[in-house]
Amino acid sequence: MYRGKIFVLFSTVICLAICLDGLDAGIVRAADFPVTLTDATGKHITMKQAPERIVSMIPSNTEILFALGLNASIVGVTDYCDFPKEAKRKPKIGDLMTFSLERIIGAKPDLVLATKENPGEVIRGLIELGITVFVLNPQTVTGVFEATTTVGRLTGRNSEADVLVNDFQYRLKQVSERLDTIPDDKRVSIFIGNPKFPSQWSPGPGTFTSDIIAHAGGRNIAGDITSGTWGVYSLEQIVSKDPNVILATSDGNHMETVAREILSAAAGMAGWRDLSAIKRKRVYVVTGDWIMRPGPRVILGVEQVARMLYPEFFVEE
Structure with missing residues (x-):
């Protein structure tokens, strides 16, 4: 893989x-x-x-x-x-x-x-x-x-x-070259958050996490949050943007299990269950430190998110 x-x-x-x-x-x-x-x-x-x-x-x-x-x-x-x-x-x-x-x-x-x-x-x-x-x-x-x-x-x-x-730089270029044929309007839209949390704090444009999402070929739906900050996104805003993917974070352990638990919970919640991401079971969990800590593991974050968003571009040859 x-x-x-x-x-x-x-x-x-x-x-x-x-x-x-x-x-x-x-x-x-x-x-x-x-x-x-x-x-x-x-x-x-x-x-x-x-x-x-x-x-x-x-x-x-x-x-x-x-x-x-x-x-x-x-x-x-x-x-x-x-x-x-x-x-x-x-x-x-x-x-x-x-x-x-x-x-x-x-x-x-x-x-x-x-x-x-x-x-x-x-x-x-x-x-x-x-x-x-x-x-x-x-x-x-x-x-x-x-x-x-x-x-x-x-x-x-x-x-x-x-x-x-x-x-x-080489690995970032490898990801970019795999995804550069995707038109901007066809790129996967993402909401970064967790339906199980009472408040949805999400990164706005100009944040480190949003930059990782962009390099991984995604579009952060929270573009109306003040640039360079994180802010609370309401369920109404999330529903109106209808993201293709829900991206949550964890400590890196049992991520597939965590993703299933989030999907199961969201499927029973008003508003959340109507989202395209939930209907199509596109809820993913990424290692939090890889996309929120600006250190050497950032390249792993880009690669991990890109593979989640576009698995067809990262099939083992």
């Missing part, structure tokens, strides 16, 4: 960086430093040498660091950093919004990788203490590729970043 090929390809490229516990085989060249790069806030950050102690303030940054083989250099992560499994064993510095400055300072980082979602006062406090903070903010699939390249340059893992990004 094509899905199996996805995992084989992904493992071939990055398992040495992301799966081998503690292995840190990258080659850092002194000639790569000093390096000055501009972060997401517009600040010019200079690294005089490769960082040896790195703190990550969001799970997506943590995944990038591990994918680049920097396990041994990571000295602090958030409570939500859960992939790969080694991340769970790293010292914790707080959640996404509440951080312990004492723990971050105690980790003695020479680089902190933050995001625009982190509290500004925490970032400013770290900078005032003389700690180097670099803010990343990828909001698109290609933005993740660019962030990976940036982190590679900041840490002296240029070659590793190039290998990853080249693979991501």
Whole structure:
């Protein structure tokens, strides 16, 4: 099956960086430093040498660091950093919004990788203490590729970043080429949500998740939500748009069972049962982190969603 090929390809490229516990085989060249790069806030950050102690303030940054083989250099992560499994064993510095400055300072980082979602006062406090903070903010699939390249340059893992990004770009192109014959008005319309939930929070245009859907050949029906945000979509709005597919998320376990449970529940609910997606049993469940966490597994999200929407284009040859 094509899905199996996805995992084989992904493992071939990055398992040495992301799966081998503690292995840190990258080659850092002194000639790569000093390096000055501009972060997401517009600040010019200079690294005089490769960082040896790195703190990550969001799970997506943590995944990038591990994918680049920097396990041994990571000295602090958030409570939500859960992939790969080694991340769970790293010292914790707080959640996404509440951080312990004492723990971050105690980790003695020479680089902190933050995001625009982190509290500004925490970032400013770290900078005032003389700690180097670099803010990343990828909001698109290609933005993740660019962030990976940036982190590679900041840490002296240029070659590793190039290998990853080249693979991501190749695989994204493979999906695009399979789907580029589909006219825009024939592309599958999607609602991202779950009928079993009391409120339907869904991503609007300009969000990371919507960009993944677009790369996978889908059309997000929630185009009237404020750009760059998630919003509540009413059942009336969903019914009026009548999506071809309902796309829900899970933790990646028992997804087919979860999809069947959602379909069964929706078939007995007023409004939902009249949708084309429910009548045609096109309810799919995707691994949530793959389409909502802007890290290296984004390419798996694009491939997984594309295969769900257009299985006829991904039949094993």
